[in-house]
Amino acid sequence: MRFDDLVRVSLRQVVRHRRRYIGVVLAIAVGVAGFISIFTMGQDVKKNFNQDLAFIGGVTIIRNVLEFRPQHPITEFHSDTVKAIQKIPGVAMASLVGFERIKGFWKGEPELFSVVAVDENFWKMRGLEPRTGRLFGLQAVQDRQRLAVLGTRLAHSLFGTDDVAGRTLELDNDIYQIVGVVEGLRDINMEKSIFVPLTTATDRFSRKLTTDRLYVRCATWDDVPKVAKAIPQVVQAHQSAKNLLVEVSWENLTHVKRVAFWIEFFIYLAFASTLILGGMGIWNIMMAAVRTRTREIGLKKAMGAEDQDILAQFLTEALCLSLAAAFVGVVLGRILVELLGFWIGMRPPEELFFTCLVISLVFAVALGVGAGLYPSIQAARMEVVSATRYE
Amino acid sequence: MSKPAAPSQTPLIQVTDLTKTYNNGAGLIPVLREVNLEVYTGEMVAVMGPSGSGKSTLLYILGLLQPPTSGSYRWEGVEISSLGRTEQAEFRRRRLGFVFQACDLLENSTVYENLEFPLIYEGVERQERPPRILEALRKVNLGNRLYHSANLLSGGERQRVAVARALVNRPQLILADEPTGQLDRRHGHLVMEHFEEIIANGDTAVIIVTHDPDIAARCSRVCPMEDGVLHGLK
Numbered sequence: 340m341r342f343d344d345l346v347r348v349s350l351r352q353v354v355r356h357r358r359r360y361i362g363v364v365l366a367i368a369v370g371v372a373g374f375i376s377i378f379t380m381g382q383d384v385k386k387n388f389n390q391d392l393a394f395i396g397g398v399t400i401i402r403n404v405l406e407f408r409p410q411h412p413i414t415e416f417h418s419d420t421v422k423a424i425q426k427i428p429g430v431a432m433a434s435l436v437g438f439e440r441i442k443g444f445w446k447g448e449p450e451l452f453s454v455v456a457v458d459e460n461f462w463k464m465r466g467l468e469p470r471t472g473r474l475f476g477l478q479a480v481q482d483r484q485r486l487a488v489l490g491t492r493l494a495h496s497l498f499g500t501d502d503v504a505g506r507t508l509e510l511d512n513d514i515y516q517i518v519g520v521v522e523g524l525r526d527i528n529m530e531k532s533i534f535v536p537l538t539t540a541t542d543r544f545s546r547k548l549t550t551d552r553l554y555v556r557c558a559t560w561d562d563v564p565k566v567a568k569a570i571p572q573v574v575q576a577h578q579s580a581k582n583l584l585v586e587v588s589w590e591n592l593t594h595v596k597r598v599a600f601w602i603e604f605f606i607y608l609a610f611a612s613t614l615i616l617g618g619m620g621i622w623n624i625m626m627a628a629v630r631t632r633t634r635e636i637g638l639k640k641a642m643g644a645e646d647q648d649i650l651a652q653f654l655t656e657a658l659c660l661s662l663a664a665a666f667v668g669v670v671l672g673r674i675l676v677e678l679l680g681f682w683i684g685m686r687p688p689e690e691l692f693f694t695c696l697v698i699s700l701v702f703a704v705a706l707g708v709g710a711g712l713y714p715s716i717q718a719a720r721m722e723v724v725s726a727t728r729y730e
Numbered sequence: 731m732s733k734p735a736a737p738s739q740t741p742l743i744q745v746t747d748l749t750k751t752y753n754n755g756a757g758l759i760p761v762l763r764e765v766n767l768e769v770y771t772g773e774m775v776a777v778m779g780p781s782g783s784g785k786s787t788l789l790y791i792l793g794l795l796q797p798p799t800s801g802s803y804r805w806e807g808v809e810i811s812s813l814g815r816t817e818q819a820e821f822r823r824r825r826l827g828f829v830f831q832a833c834d835l836l837e838n839s840t841v842y843e844n845l846e847f848p849l850i851y852e853g854v855e856r857q858e859r860p861p862r863i864l865e866a867l868r869k870v871n872l873g874n875r876l877y878h879s880a881n882l883l884s885g886g887e888r889q890r891v892a893v894a895r896a897l898v899n900r901p902q903l904i905l906a907d908e909p910t911g912q913l914d915r916r917h918g919h920l921v922m923e924h925f926e927e928i929i930a931n932g933d934t935a936v937i938i939v940t941h942d943p944d945i946a947a948r949c950s951r952v953c954p955m956e957d958g959v960l961h962g963l964k
Contacts, residue, residue, distance in 0.1 A: 344850045355838050638834050641795060643823020643851045643899070645816055723795040727830060 340648045349655035353663070356628075363624055364664040367617030367706070371668025373610040375695040376675040379687045398595045399431075399560050400464065401567050402586040403574075405551040415550045420577040427569045429562030430555055434460040435537060437550040443510045445497060452493075452510060453532040456540035456548055464556050465523070472504030472519025480536045485543070487515040490530035494520045508533065511544050560596055563587060614702075617664065618710040625657050625714035629721075636718050637726025650719035657711020658704065665703030669696055740807050741768040742902060742935050743792065748801030750787055750958075761787045763958040765801070771902065774929045774936040776946035779955035785939045786907055788960070792937065793826055793905045794818040823851050827896030831908035834892065835880040841867070841891050842876050848899045866894040870924050886917030893924050904928065906938045910945055922948050 353360060403424075405414045416435055425433045437456040442449060459477040461467075467474065475486045487508055494503050506517045515535065524530050540548045555570065557563045567587050574580040629636070636649055672695065680686050750762040761784045769775050777785045790796040791803070794813065803811040805825070813821060822828075835844050845863040854862070867873045870890040875883065883891065889909060896904050906925070910918030922945060925936050929950075938949060946952045954961045 340850060341853060344856075348850070351843075634834060635836055638830075638836070639847060639851075640819065641793070641822065641828045641830075642848045642895070643819050643826075644847075645819040645851075648851060724790050727795075727834070 340644075340651060345651055345655055349652055349659050352652075352656055353659045360624060360660055363617055363620035364660060364667060366613055366620060367661060367664030367703075368667035368671055370610050370613035370617055371665050371699050371703070372671035372675055373606075373613065375669065375672025375692070375699060376679060377606060377610070378695050378698075379672070379676050379691050380679045380685075397465075398588050398592040399557040399563055400588075401555040401557065401563065401570065403553040403555060403570060404584045404586070406582045406584050407551075408582050414579060414582060416553045416574075417578050420574055421553060423573050423577055424553065424555060424570060427566055427573060429557050429559075429566045431558045432460050432464055432556050434458055434464040434554045434556075435550050436461065436552045436554060437537060437540060437548040438552070439540070439544060439546060439548055441511050441533075441544060441546075443508065445508075453528065454510065454540065454544075455529065455532045455534050456537040456550070457534055458537045461534075461554075462521070464554050467521050467523045469519040470522035471501045472517070474519055474521060475536055480538050483538045483542055484536060485513055485515045485539055486536060487517050488519050488521050488534040489517060490524060490532050490534075491520055491522055492527070492530040493532060496531070510535070513543055560592055560599075563592055614706065617661075618706045621657055621660055621707065621710035622714065624660075625653060625711050626717070628656070629653065629714050629718045632718075633721065633726050636721050637723050637728075640721075640723040641727060646719040649721075650715045653715035653718045654708065654711050657715065658707035661703040661707030661710070662700070665699045669699055672699075741804075742771045742806060743767070743769045744802075744804040744807075745792070746802040746804075748788075748791065748803065749799045750784070750791060750796075751799045761958050762791070762798070762960075765958070765960045767953065767960060769903070769935050769937060771935050772929055772932040773951060774925060774938065774949045776949035776952045777937060777939045777955055777960070778941060778943070778946045778952055780941060783955045784958040785955045788955070789905050789907050789937065789939050792903075793828060794822055819851075823848060823899060825902045827899065827901035827904040829889070829892050829896050829904065829906040829909045831911040835883075835888055835895075837881055839880055840877050841872070841880060841883070844880055844891060845895050845898050848895065852899055862898055863894075866898040867891075869897060869927065870894045884917075886913055886920060889913055889917070889921055890924065893921060897928065902934060904934060904936045906936065908940055909938060910940070910942065915944075918942075918945065 403416075405416065415437075421433055421435055424430065435458050439454050439456065441452050441454045443452050444450065459475075459480045462474045469488075470491060472488075474488055475484065478484075479486050487510070489497070489503060491501065494501055497503075497508075498506065501520045503517050504519050508515050508517055510533065515533075521534065537548075537550065541550075555566065557566050567585055570585050571580050571583055574583055639649065673692070676687065676692065745765055745767040748762055748765040748767075749760065752759045752761055765788060767775075767788075777788060779785045787796065791798050794810070798811055801811070802809060805821075810821065836847070842860075842863055845866060846859055849859045849862060864873055864876065867876060870893050872887065872890055872894065875887065875891070880888065880891065889912075893904075893906075893909070896906075904925070909925075910921055913921065925938070926948065928934050929936055936949075938945065940946055
């Protein structure tokens with residue numbers, strides 16, 4: 340039997356009985372579409388997933404502190420050290436922070452405030468949002484503006500309300516305008532603090548501000564170990580790192596990774612199950628086809644079809660089914676990828692999609708052959724006389 | 731009734747001492763007992779007998795659809811009873827045509843598609859197929875039904891399409907198992923007329939299995955069969 344005849348006859352058979360096959364084709368198509376969207380968007384989804392989980396557990400944040408030790412002079416992170424750390428592969432962002440106790444006045448009485456001097460990355464780094472008002476950004480840091488953001492507890496203790504935007508506060512003989520109240524700090528001391536731009540604090544505070552803390556956020560939790568390992572070397576290359584303390588929430592990281600692994604595992608398991616069920620569907624439907632077409636098989640053998648012709652026809656029909664399912668799955672997958680990309684705001688590399696396309700086609704062929712082989716062999720081995728007499 | 735054709739020197743098929751025995755678990759059941767038969771090109775032979783006499787089994791063995799238990803089966807003088815499965819299939823598609831009782835057409839297919847299959851298995855070029863299919867259909871007066879769905883044909887038309895399909899590969903022997911069994915008298919005679927036209931060309935033989943004396947009467951030779959024994963030989 341010629342190849343073009345084989346394909347034409349098999350395709351015709353599948354198209355004419357499409358209603359019988361539609362359920363199986365859709366099941367496999369959904370599995371393929373799921374695989375393509377997970378595989379193509381996996382990295383981007385993982386980054387977003389990491390961010391969300393990291394905000395909860397802070398597991399992708401590495402806290403670097405230049406500790407005060409009596410035998411060492413007070414040190415802080417140099418700007419070229421920070422820039423070099425930002426260039427370490429796997430680092431998403433870095434934020435330099437200084438803590439200080441600053442004297443101020445409140446209702447005419449002297450008061451000692453906890454002040455956190457932060458750069459523009461701090462909010463995003465910690466996943467913080469304004470409860471009221473706004474949080475200052477790059478412009479305020481560059482222009483050294485005298486702006487302040489209050490922690491919720493401090494706002495309540497000073498003003499008895501969250502609605503404090505527009506009010507003022509005296510710090511170290513300077514008046515600072517309060518622009519908002521921040522929430523999501525998950526640290527009681529920080530909730531009692533005032534946040535000011537790092538540059539403003541450096542310039543205006545009478546006591547020298549020591550920027551001895553550097554928070555580093557990694558792109559994914561897989562990057563955390565290697566970034567944590569690289570930081571001391573990078574710091575050492577630019578300044579003394581004798582009193583450097585690198586802190587990672589290893590326990591939380593392990594826990595979050597374990598949770599994520601199981602989520603990922605169950606997602607893949609769900610898609611694999613769909614595909615296996617699809618394969619079993621093809622197997623089942625082909626077995627049924629062999630049974631219902633027994634007379635046809637006998638008739639074709641009487642016409643001179645060889646065993647291999649019958650085997651090839653049933654196998655090609657199974658392949659047509661799985662390839663049709665893969666085609667529908669690829670189209671669905673592409674639509675899903677576009678929608679996910681639009682939703683997440685990211686666009687995966689086009690090559691990744693084509694890799695998926697090839698994998699899906701190879702998989703479809705394997706599924707078609709795997710599920711269709713046994714029924715095809717059964718059909719090919721059928722005895723002509725019993726087949727032609729089959730009722 | 732057609733006139734017996736003048737036998738050529740070598741018979742097309744020669745069956746000698748052919749037996750077929752089935753084992754039903756309790757013992758051996760003989761279905762064919764030392765059957766001897768010669769059929770020449772241009773002949774139409776009727777194998778006639780009651781149900782269970784073994785006539786269909788004989789037809790299947792002659793069509794290489796079933797192996798005999800013992801005996802010799804020669805085709806133009808060459809022993810063919812020991813051919814392998816692939817060789818048997820090749821033999822069937824090149825030399826034999828089958829017409830079954832149940833008007834076995836491929837459902838959900840057109841008349842053209844039904845007749846195309848023997849040509850596909852034979853490896854006939856695509857452009858050669860339409861004229862050959864049309865030629866076969868014209869022999870049974872169904873040239874105008876080329877693209878009709880097989881499901882929509884009447885019983886008589888279906889059987890005539892089955893005859894055309896048996897003819898499309900230009901076989902030397904047509905084996906017909908009760909070809910008129912499910913047809914009314916008028917359509918049955920129409921099918922027989924087609925068989926008579928086929929053997930009139932002198933290059934094909936037809937063996938018909940039937941229990942209808944009217945059908946058998948139209949054949950060149952009648953071989954009665956009873957309990958696996960074939961009478962009226964040669």
